[in-house]
Amino acid sequence: MSTREKTSAGKHLTNILTKGYMDLHQKAAGGSFCVWIAINVPAEIFAGFENVVYAVPESHSAMCAGKGIGAAMCEKAENIGYSMDLCSYARIDIGNATDGGKDSPTFGLPKPDLLVSNNNNCSLLTKWFDVHHREWNVPHFIMDIPFCYEPQKAKDHTYIIQQIRDLIGLVETLSGQSFDVDRYTEAVHFSWEGIRQWKRFLDMARHTPSPITAFDSFVHMAPFLTQRGKPVLSQHFSLLADEAEKRIADSDFPVPNETYRLFWDNIAPWHQLRSMSKRLGQLNANIVGASYTSCMGTVEGSFGLYEWDEKDPFDYVARTMNAYMCPHGMELRHAAMKQVIEDLTIDGVIFASNRSCKPYSITQMDQQKQISEQLGVPAILIEVDHADVRKYNEENAFVRIEALLETIESRRNKGHI
Amino acid sequence: MITAGIDIGSISTKAAIVKDGILLGSVVIPTGYNVSKAGEKVFQILLDQLELNSGEVTSVVSTGYGRNRVEFADKAVTEITCHATGAYFLNPEIRTVIDIGGQDSKAIVIDENGRVMDFIMNDKCAAGTGRFLEVMARAMEIDLDEFGQISLSARSSARISSLCTVFAETEVISLISTGEPRSSIIAGIHESIASRVVAMGRRIKMEAPVVMTGGVAKNIGVVHAIGKKMDSDIAASEHAQTNGAIGAALLAGKNI
Amino acid sequence: MENLLSGEKRQMLTSTMVAELIQQAKEKQVVGCFPLYPPVELFSSMGLLPVVLWNLKGSIVNLETSDKHIQQYACGIARELAQFAMSDTGEMLDAIFSYNACDTLRNLPEIFDRSNTLAGRNIPMFRMHLPQVDRSQCNPEEYLENEVVLLIHKIEEAFNTKFSKELFYQMSKKYFIMRKLCCESEKLVAKGLLTFESFCRVVLSGYALPVETHINHLKTLIDSAKTDQCSMEKKVVISGIMPPPPPVIQALENKNMRVVANDIASLSRSYAYNPEPNDDPIAFYSDLYARRFPCTTLLYTSDARKDAVLDMVSESGAQGVIFCGEKFCEHEYFEFPYMKKQLNERNISTLFLEFSADDMDHIEAHITRVEAFSEMI
DSSP states (O other): OOOOOOOHHHHHHHHHHHHHHHHHHHHHHTTOEEEEEOTTSOTHHHHTSTTEEEEOHHHHHHHHHHTTOHHHHHHHHHHTTOOTTSOHHHHHHHHHHHTTTTTOTTOOOOOOSEEEEETTTOHHHHHHHHHHHHHHTOOEEEEOOOOBSSSOOHHHHHHHHHHHHHHHHHHHHHHOOOOOHHHHHHHHHHHHHHHHHHHHHHHGGGSSSOSOOHHHHHHHTHHHHHSTTSTHHHHHHHHHHHHHHHHHHHTOOSSTTOOEEEEEESSOOGGGHHHHHHHHHHTTEEEEEEHHHHOTTOOTTOOSOOOOOSSOHHHHHHHHGGGSSSOBOHHHHHHHHHHHHHHTTOSEEEEEEETTOHHHHTTHHHHHHIIIIISOOOEEEEEEOSSOGGGOOHHHHHHHHHHHHHHHHHHHTTTOO | OEEEEEEEOSSEEEEEEEETTEEEEEEEEEOOSOHHHHHHHHHHHHHHHHTOOGGGEEEEEEEETTGGGOTTOSEEOOHHHHHHHHHHHHOTTOOEEEEEOSSOEEEEEEOTTSOEEEEEEOOSOSTTSHHHHHHHHHHHTOOGGGHHHHHHTOSSOOOOOOOSHHHHHHHHHHHHHTTOOHHHHHHHHHHHHHHHHHHHHHTTOOOSSEEEESGGGGOHHHHHHHHHHHTSOEEEOTTTTTHHHHHHHHHHTSOO | OHHHHHGGGTSSOOHHHHHHHHHHHHHSEEEEEOSSOOOHHHHHHTTEEEEEOOSOGGGOSOSHHHHHHSOTTSOHHHHHHHHHHHSGGGGGOSEEEEEOSSHHHHHHHHHHHHHHHHTTOOOOEEEEOOOOSOTTTOOOHHHHHHHHHHHHHHHHHHHTOOOOHHHHHHHHHHHHHHHHHHHHHHHHHHTTSSOHHHHHHHHHHGGGSOHHHHHHHHHHHHHTOOSSOOOSOEEEEEEESSOOOHHHHHHHHHTTEEEEEEEETTTHHHHSSOOOOOSOHHHHHHHHHHHSOOOTTSGGGHHHHHHHHHHHHHHHTOSEEEEEEETTOHHHHTTHHHHHHHHHHTTOEEEEEEEOTTGGGGHHHHHHHHHHHHHHO
8 A cells, every 4th residue: 555645535634633632622721521431432412512522532542552652651651550461542541641641642631520431342441431530530420331242132222321311411410511402413413424424435445446445444533533423524524435436536546456355353553554554555455444444333243334214313322332343242243244255355354363452352263263264264363452562563463464365365376376 | 697698599599698797708600400409509619718617607598589499598588678688788878679680670669777668570571581681682693791882882772662572582683684783773672671670660669779780780781771761870789699699698697 | 070170289179179069060050150240149049050160270271272262361260261161171061151240251252152052062141231330320220120030031941940039038048148157267367267278268169169068168167267366477458359379378378477358359359248138139139239349340339449448458457468460350450550559658568469370380479579578568
C-alpha cells in the first residue's frame, strides 16, 4: 500500500477530530457536564441534554499509540505501580492522568464529572475507570451488559434498556439538566445515517482490487467513537465512500497489483499502521477488511447492517450494543467471519493475538482452526499489542504473514510455489 | 569479635570477614555446580588469605540463593537485608541500593539506621538482569566485559523497544544487519535494561543517594544509563560484588 | 481420574480426599463450576455434586491441551481450568457451569463446548449472568431472579430432576455450617493454634468434595488444633485470588509469620459472609451476591473493598499485608497500587508476590521475598 498524499477525506478527518477535541476542552472548561465513556456506551444519550459532553479514553489512547507515544505513556503508569500486563489503553490513559495530559496530542482529556464503563466491552474497563473514580472521587456508572453466546435475548434487551434509563436519570440528577427524548432520537438518527455511509464505504472492498484498505478504516473510525450522534458522521463517511468510489472509477488502487486479499481480526495495531501497510503493499497484499471496523451498526453473528425502522431509539441502541466491537461468543464471531470471507473474497485471515485484549483474543486459537479446517481458508495467528510497541516484534509477525502468503500461493498453484 | 558472611549467588560465591566493625577482607570465586562446596571453598580461601583459622570466627551468616545450603553457617539471612546492611556500613548516607545480579535485580530502600524500609525484586522475566546483557553480548559476539567501555564512545543510542529478551535479541540482530554502530547498539541495550530497572524501582519510592551493587555494577555503561534515567548521580559500590557478603558478616555480629 | 491421583504429591489434595472424590464422582453427577462464586448450594440441593474448578495444580500433569486452545497470557486459573476440562480429567464432568466472572472466563465456555462436541460428548453448558450493576444506581433484583429461575429450569431439564424447596433449605443449612466452620478454623490459625498450610489444604479441598464430607474434614481440622498459644510471631494478612503455593506458605510460617486474616477469593471472600439458611433460592442468592465479602471480581463491591480490607488489617493487628498476584488477573492488578498506598499510609508494610501457572520453577525466588519481608517487619 503506497503512502498516498492526504486525501480530502483525510484532511476532513483531521479537521473534525481537531475541532472535536477543541470543542470538548472548551465546553468542559466552560462548565459543561463531562462524561467519560467506554466505546460501547451509547453516547447519543448525552445529546439528549442541553449541555453534556463526552470523552472516550480508549480512542484517546489509540491516538497516542498512533502518534508513537504509547510506550512512553504506558511507562508513566508503570512507574506508579501499574503492571505491564495490564491493557495498554488503560496504561496510556492512567499514565496520561498522572501529569494532566502533558504529552498528549490533544492535551489530554478534560476531567470528568461522571465515568460510564461497560463490562461487555471488557470487565477490565470497569476496573480501569475505578482507578479514576477513586483518585478523583467522581461517580462511576457500570453498564452491565450480558455477553451474547446466542443472539441477544429479550430479558437482556430489557435489562439494557432499564440501565440506559437509569443512566439518564443519574445524569439528570448529577448535571441538573433534563433529558429531551427528541434530541436523543435525533442523535440516534445521525448515528444511523453515519453507519449507513460507513457500510457503503466498507462495502467498496468487495471490488477487486480493493479501493480501500483496513488501515483506512482503522484511521477513519475515530469519529465513530468521539462524534457519535452528530451530523458530521454521515458527512464524513459519505465523503470517504465517494472517494473510494472515485478510486474505482479512476483505477487508482492502494495496492495496484493486489494479489492477496486478507482479513484482520482484532483491534488495530495502532503503532504499526504505516509500516505494516507499507510492507504488506510491497508484498502485493492488502488487508481489505477487519472485524474491528465491521461491527458498527450490526448485531452479533453478522457484519451486515442491522436495519433500523427509525422508531424506538432505545430499542435500537440496546439491540446493537452487543456488537460493538467483539463482545459476543465464538460461534457468532465465526458466523460473521464466514460470511465476510465470501463477500470480500478473502484469501487468508490474520488473527492478531492481542496481549492487551483478552475478550477479543481468547477464542482466536479455536477460531483460527475453524477457519482453516472448516472453510479451508489459510489463517495465521500473530502476536501483537494494540498500543504498546514494546510487546510487538515486526520480524516475528512478518515471518508468519509471509508464510501465509506463500500458503495461499501454493494452494493456487496446487502445491507448486 | 570476628564474623564472616558467605553470599552464594547463581554465578559467583563471595565471602567477607569483619572484625569489630572493620572489614578485614573479601573474596569472589565462581559458584560452579556444587553450591555447598563453593561455600566451604570460598570461606577457606579467605581464612587462608587473612591467616585465620575457622575457630577464631565467632559467627557466620549465609545469604544469596544458596543461603540454606551452607552447613557451617549459624544463620541464613536474605540478600535483601544483607545488601542493605552492607551498603549502609560502607556509606551510612545511602538510602537506596540497586542490585543487579545474574538472575535477578532488586531495589532496596533503607532508613537512616540502615534498616530495610521497602524492597522490590524483578519478576521472572530476564529483561532487567545480567542475563539480558549476556544474551545481547552473545548476539553481538562481543565480550560482555567490554560493553561498558564500548558504550562510552557511543554518539547516540539505538532504540530497542522490545522489553522481552527474546524479542530484543531479534531487534539487536536486525540493527546489526542495518549497519548501526555497535557502540550505539550497546548504549541502546544499556538504556533498555536501565529503563526496566528504574521502572521497577520507582514503585517503592527510591531516594538519593543511590548505590549500585551486584556484578552488573561493574559495567559503567549501565551505571550511567540508570543515573540518566533517574536524573541523579549514582555511585557504583567499590565492593559491588561483595557488598552482600559484607552485610552478612556484619549481621553475624548482631542479633537480628 | 488417574491424573487426579498422580498429581497428589505436588499439591494439596490428600489421597483420602481424592479417593472420596472419585467415589462421589461415581455415585453422583458432577457439575464442573467455573470459579469464583458459583451457586453451589443449588446444584447440591438438586442431587448434583458441584466441583469448583480452581486449585487444580494437583490434578493436572501439564498445560499442553490448554496451550492448544488459549494463549499463555491467560491467567493460571484459566489455563489450569482449560487443561482440566479439555483433557481426560474432564470426562468426570457431567455438566459445566459458568458465569461472567471475568473477560477470560466468559470466553472459555464455547471453547470447551466445541472441544466436547468434536470429541462426541454432549455436555450441558449451564450459564448465568451475575448482575454487576452498582446497586445504588440500578436495581438488578428482577434480573437476578430470572437468571436463578432459568438456571433451575435448565438443570431440571438436563438431569430430569425436580427442584425442592425443602432440599434447598437443607442444603443451604449445610453450607451455613460449612462456612461457619471455615470462619472458626480461620480464627484458630490467627491464634497460632493451626497452621495456615493445613487450613488452606482443608478449605480448598472442599471445592472438590460434597459439603457433608467437607464439614467432617473441617471438624477434624478444628479438633487437631493445638491448645497452647505461642507468642513472638509477626502478624500478616494475605490477599489475592488463591493462597500462595504450599512451599511459600511453609517458608512464611517457618519465618515466624502468622496469618491473622486473609482476603483471598478462594478462602475468606468465599465464606466470610454467611447467609442464613433459606428455602427460597431467589432470596438466598440475591442476599448472598449483594452482601458477599468484597472481591475485585465483583465489580459492584469495589467501593466497599478498601474499608473491608483496612478493617480486617486493623482488627487483626497485622503488621504487614502480602499480596499474591495471579499473573494476568486485571481485576486484582488494577487495585494493587491503590491498596498498597492505602496500607503504606497507615504504616502497614506490603509485599507483592506474583504467581503464574508454571511457577514451581521459581519458587525459591518467592521464598527469598517472603523471608526478606519477615526480616523487614
